[in-house]
Amino acid sequence: xxxxxxxxxxGAGRTFIESGLIAIRSSRDxxxxxxxxxxxxxxxxxxxxxxxxxxxxxxxxxxxxxxASQLILTKSREVVQAAAKGDIPETLSRELRDAExxxxxxxxxxxxxxxxxxxxxxxxxxxxxxxxxxxxLMEGVAVxxxxxxxxANAEPEHFLAFLDEHFxxxxxxxxxxxxxxxxxxxxxxAAFELLxxxxxxxxxxxxxxxxxxxxxxxxAGVDYKSQPLRGNGxxxxxxxxxxxxxxxxxxxxxxxxxxxxxxxxxxxxAFTDGEPETGHVCLDxxxxxxxxxxGLDRVLQxxxxxxxxxxxxxxxxxxxxxxxxxxxxxxxEPNGALDVQVHRNVIYATSLTGxxxxxxxxxxxxxxxxxxxxxxxxxxxxxxxxxxxxxxESRSYEECGFPMLTKAEVGMDPAExxxxxxxxxxxxxxxxxxxxxxxxxxxxxxxxxxxxxxxKWLGADGYADIDWKCEAVSEKVVRALRTxxxxxxxxxRWFRDAVVNEVRKRLLEASP
Numbered sequence: 191x192x193x194x195x196x197x198x199x200x201g202a203g204r205t206f207i208e209s210g211l212i213a214i215r216s217s218r219d220x221x222x223x224x225x226x227x228x229x230x231x232x233x234x235x236x237x238x239x240x241x242x243x244x245x246x247x248x249x250x251x252x253x254x255x256x257x258a259s260q261l262i263l264t265k266s267r268e269v270v271q272a273a274a275k276g277d278i279p280e281t282l283s284r285e286l287r288d289a290e291x292x293x294x295x296x297x298x299x300x301x302x303x304x305x306x307x308x309x310x311x312x313x314x315x316x317x318x319x320x321x322x323x324x325x326x327l328m329e330g331v332a333v334x335x336x337x338x339x340x341x342a343n344a345e346p347e348h349f350l351a352f353l354d355e356h357f358x359x360x361x362x363x364x365x366x367x368x369x370x371x372x373x374x375x376x377x378x379x380a381a382f383e384l385l386x387x388x389x390x391x392x393x394x395x396x397x398x399x400x401x402x403x404x405x406x407x408x409x410a411g412v413d414y415k416s417q418p419l420r421g422n423g424x425x426x427x428x429x430x431x432x433x434x435x436x437x438x439x440x441x442x443x444x445x446x447x448x449x450x451x452x453x454x455x456x457x458x459x460a461f462t463d464g465e466p467e468t469g470h471v472c473l474d475x476x477x478x479x480x481x482x483x484x485g486l487d488r489v490l491q492x493x494x495x496x497x498x499x500x501x502x503x504x505x506x507x508x509x510x511x512x513x514x515x516x517x518x519x520x521x522x523e524p525n526g527a528l529d530v531q532v533h534r535n536v537i538y539a540t541s542l543t544g545x546x547x548x549x550x551x552x553x554x555x556x557x558x559x560x561x562x563x564x565x566x567x568x569x570x571x572x573x574x575x576x577x578x579x580x581x582x583e584s585r586s587y588e589e590c591g592f593p594m595l596t597k598a599e600v601g602m603d604p605a606e607x608x609x610x611x612x613x614x615x616x617x618x619x620x621x622x623x624x625x626x627x628x629x630x631x632x633x634x635x636x637x638x639x640x641x642x643x644x645x646k647w648l649g650a651d652g653y654a655d656i657d658w659k660c661e662a663v664s665e666k667v668v669r670a671l672r673t674x675x676x677x678x679x680x681x682x683r684w685f686r687d688a689v690v691n692e693v694r695k696r697l698l699e700a701s702p
C-alpha cells in the first residue's frame with residue numbers, strides 16, 4: 191500500500207507569499223467529504239482553508255505584501271545564480287532573510303521597558319507603532335475574517351470565545367495582537383467590524399505599523415503622536431453624531447472617515463489596464479483576472495472586508511494553485527480561469543525560493559514530502575523541498591520538473607548546484623574515504639546521504655546494489671544489538687568490511 195504524501199510537517203495550511211501557492215495539510219477528499227452533520231473538526235478545516243485564502247488575497251491586493259513577495263522572489267533568483275558561480279555573498283543571504291522577515295515581522299506585547307542606567311532606573315512606555323507590525327495585521331485579519339466566513343450571524347462575543355479556545359496564550363499573540371490593540375483603542379464592536387478594512391489600507395503603505403497606528407488615531411479622533419490609543423472609542427461624526435462602525439465597512443465611507451481623498455488608494459488600481467510591465471509573474475495575472483471579472487470597486491470592497499465574498503466570486507479570486515496531501519502524490523487544484531503558464535510559474539517560483547533558502551541555510555535540514563525518497567539522486571541535497579508537483583510514487587524520479595528548473599535558471603542540475611557551493615558531489619577518493627571511516631551502524635545512512643555521488647560514479651543500478659548490501663549490514667547490527675552476542679557483532683563487522691571493500695574496488699576501478 192502506498193504511503194500518504196503529507197505536504198506540511200505541521201499546521202493546517204500555509205500560503206507561500208512569494209508565489210500565491212496555498213498548501214493544505216489535509217487531503218482534499220477528507221476536507222470536502224460530505225457529512226450529514228458538521229463536526230467541530232470539519233468546521234475548523236474550513237476555517238483553515240479560508241484563512242490561507244485571505245493571505246493569498248492580501249498578496250494581490252495589499253501593496254506592502256505584494257512588494258515583499260516580489261523582493262523575496264528577486265533575491266531568491268540572485269541567490270541561486272550566485273551559488274552557481276561558487277559563492278553566495280553574506281550580504282545577499284542577509285537581503286533574502288530580511289525580505290522574508292519583512293513579511294513575518296511582529297510587534298510586542300510589552301507596554302513598558304525598564305532601562306538600568308546604573309545610577310537610576312528609567313521606565314519608558316513602548317510606542318504604539320512598536321506594538322503591531324505587518325504579520326500581526328495579516329494574521330489578525332485572516333483569523334477574524336475566516337471565522338466570519340464560516341460562521342452565520344457571528345457577533346464579537348462569539349469571536350472572543352473562538353480566540354480563547356483556538357488561539358490562547360502568548361504563543362498565539364500574532365493572531366490576537368492587532369484585534370486586541372484596536373479593540374482597546376476604539377471598542378470591541380468597532381474592532382470587530384473595522385480591523386479588516388483599516389488593516390487593508392495600512393498594508394498599502396511602506397511603513398505598515400506607523401500607517402495602522404495613524405489611521406486608528408484618526409478614527410479615535412486623537413493625536414496618536416502625543417496621546418496613547420487606549421479607551422478613546424470612535425470619534426464623533428458630523429453634527430456630533432455617533433459613527434456606526436458597520437457604515438464604515440463600506441470602503442468609500444472608510445476612506446472619507448480616515449480623511450483619505452485619493453481615489454487611487456489601493457494596489458488593485460494597478461491592474462485596471464492589465465499586468466504592469468515589471469510586475470509579479472504569479473500574482474499580477476490573478477489581480478488582473480479579479481479586476482476584469484469583478485470590477486475594481488468590488489475587488490477593493492472584498493479586499494477590505496473579505497467575509498462578504500460570494501461562492502461565485504471565490505471561483506474568480508481563488509489562489510492560482512492549492513496543493514493538498516494525497517495517497518502517493520500531491521493533489522493540485524488550479525484556478526482554471528488562469529493560463530497554464532501561470533500555474534507553471536507558481537510551481538517555479540515556490541521551488542526557486544525554497545532552493546535559495548536551502549542554499550543559505552544549508553545546515554538546517556528542511557521537511558521533505560517527496561514520494562521519490564530513496565530513489566532520486568537529488569533528494570539528499572533537499573534543494574527541491576518546496577517542489578509541490580513531484581512525480582507520484584509509482585513513476586520515475588526522472589519525470590520531476592525541478593532539475594529542469596535549475597538547468598533553465600543556471601545551467602546546472604541540483605547536484606551540480608549543490609556541489610558548486612562545496613556541499614555536493616564527492617570524488618571517488620572522497621567517497622572511498624567516507625566509507626572506510628564509517629562503522630557498521632552508520633553505513634546505510636552514509637550510503638543514502640551520498641546517493642548522488644555514488645550514482646554519478648556507479649550509475650543507478652550500481653547505487654541500488656550498494657544500497658541493499660548496506661541495508662543488510664544494518665539488519666545485522668540490529669540483530670547484534672538485540673541479542674548482545676559477540677559473534678553477531680563480528681558478523682555485522684564482517685558484512686561492513688565486505689561492503690567497504692566492494693565500494694573501494696568498484697569506485698577506484700571504475701572507468702573515468
